[in-house]
Amino acid sequence: MRTKPKFKERVSLAKYSHYKIGGPARFFFEPKDERETAWAVKEAKKRKLAxxxxxxxxxxxxxxxxxxxxxxxxxxxxxxxxxKDGTVEVxxxxxxxxxxxxxxxxxxxxxxxAGGLPGTVGGAVRGNAGCFGGETKDAIVSVRSFNMGTMKFVTRTAxxxxxxxxxxxxxxxxxxxxxxxxxxxxxxxxxxxxxxxIAKAIREKIEYRRNVHPLDYPNIGSTFKNVPLHAVHKKGSSRYARAVKSGVIMFRGSRFSVKTDPLPVISAAKLISESGLRGVSMGGAMISPMHPNFIVNVLNAGSYDVVRLIMLAKIEVRRKFGVDLEEEVQVI
Ligand SMILES: Cc1cc2nc3c(=O)[nH]c(=O)nc-3n(C[C@H](O)[C@H](O)[C@H](O)COP(=O)(O)OP(=O)(O)OC[C@H]3O[C@@H](n4cnc5c(N)ncnc54)[C@H](O)[C@@H]3O)c2cc1C
Incomplete structure (x- = not known):
């Protein structure tokens, strides 16, 4: 017989965070199937819960x-x-x-x-996660979801x-x-x-990440999006075209590579580094000296420690380069 589903109460979210940071959820539920998902949403609506x-x-x-x-x-x-047809339902x-x-x-x-890409299939689909020239969308046939507004199940083609x-x-x-x-x-x-x-190609990506990302400490990947080249040189200008062609710019005394990601961008990590913030810490959080776009949890950081470093990076990069960094991570 099916047991009646029930919300758990006051569950620490740090345990479910890659950062190991986060206070409690008032209510917490892990649906095992579509039916339980719909039930949880209905129940939350009844109780007027976000x-x-x-x-x-x-x-x-x-x-x-x-x-x-x-x-x-x-x-x-x-x-x-x-x-038979190479499809995988996940x-x-x-x-x-x-x-x-x-x-x-x-x-x-x-x-x-996707070798070494952390997180779930649901998260990857929602954000169309990608790297090394691949994106989640490339292999998708269809996605099934539950609309919390209409309370209906939906199946969509890619x-x-x-x-x-x-x-x-x-x-x-x-x-x-x-x-x-x-x-x-x-x-x-x-x-x-x-x-x-296939196994070798996956292993190579994992190895690459191990070499360039500070994975020894809890983290949530790149804090900021790379900065579009047009934030520095006007799109359509000769300087913009020259930068794309040569793959490099000198900007306020620093040399930046121009990457295609998929539009021309300059590295947020380099902007942070050139603002003198490598290794700067607040409380238990630190701007990684290895990869300055990662803010790592080195010593039981609180969310406010990370927020202060995010603010510091934005202020210093704005002051030195006149450029606004935009968060890639989501703060809740
Ligand atoms: C070391 C490291 C490296 C990373 N490298 C990359 C990279 O190369 N490329 C890249 O794209 N990302 C990268 N990321 C970011 C991250 O791994 C991806 O964005 C991942 O796909 C998020 O999945 P998740 O399950 O952890 O989602 P979560 O972090 O749990 O959630 C992220 C967002 O998706 C929503 N969400 C999650 N699941 C669902 C669902 N089932 N239905 C609806 N909404 C949902 C959440 O509400 C939230 O808004 C990296 C992160 C780390 C820590």
Whole structure:
């Protein structure tokens, strides 16, 4: 017999945060299937509770105050591969690491770029996570979600998900007052490939990340987005064109590479570094000397320590370069 689902109360979110930072959720629920997801939303609405979806917590700075509402932590983690047509149906709560493990074991190619990408499939779909030239959208066939406004289940084709750079219909709808959606599952189409070659390609990405990211400390990845070149040189100007062509600019006494990401950008890490902030710390948080766009939790940092470093980086980069850094991470 099915036991009646029940919200947990006052659950510490630090445990669910990649940062190991965050106060308690007033209510907390881990739906194991679509039915429980719909039940939780209905129950929260009945009790007039705000809802937040927390998955891998790899892109979130959670306040020490916690969340005064219901935190839904999707626990649909099944991964089903159909070798006949190379499709893999994955629950939103499965980790990208587990999906990659399966793809290597079955010899299914198309997601190797995601080696070392932390977080869940739901989070990756919502933000169209990407790196090394790949994006989540590239292998998506369809996505199933639950609309918390209409209380209806929706299945969309990849085209209907309207994926863009680090963006999707799910991300855009989450800003709507009455149309936020919970990603429930996604179906990917992968190609038959050589098991060993797939495993090797994944391992290489993991190794690369280990060498360039400060992974020894809890972190939530890049704090700021890279800065569009047009924030420095006017788009269409000869200086802009020259910078794109040469791949380098001198700007207020510092030399910056111009990367394509996918539009021409300069590195937020370099801007922070050139503002003299490498290794600067507040409380238990520190701007990583290894990769200054990472703020790492070195010693039981509180959310306010990280917020103060975010503010400091914005102020100093603005002062030195006249450029506004924009957060990549979400603060709740
Ligand atoms: C070391 C490190 C490296 C990283 N490198 C990259 C990288 O190379 N490329 C990249 O794109 N990102 C990168 N990230 C950021 C992060 O890993 C991704 O954005 C990831 O896809 C987020 O997934 P998550 O499950 O952790 O989501 P969370 O952090 O839990 O949530 C992020 C957002 O998505 C929403 N959300 C989560 N799950 C769902 C769901 N099922 N339905 C609806 N909304 C949902 C949340 O409400 C929140 O708004 C990195 C992070 C770290 C820590």
């Amino acid at each position: 809802i937040f979806i927390l998955s891998g917590g790899t892109n979130l700075l959670i306040s020490d105050e916690g969340f005064d509402g219901l935190v839904i932590h999707p626990a649909m983690r099944s991964i089903k591969a159909k070798m 629950g939103a709560g499965a980790t990208m690491a587990d999906l990659l493990k399966l793809s290597a074991a079955k010899g299914l190619s198309g997601l190797e770029w 085209a209907q998900c309207a994926f863009h750079y680090r963006d999707s219909i799910f991300k855009r709808n989450s800003r709507k007052r009455n149309g936020a959606e919970i990603v429930l599952s996604a179906t990917f189409r992968l190609a038959r490939g050589d098991k060993r070659a």
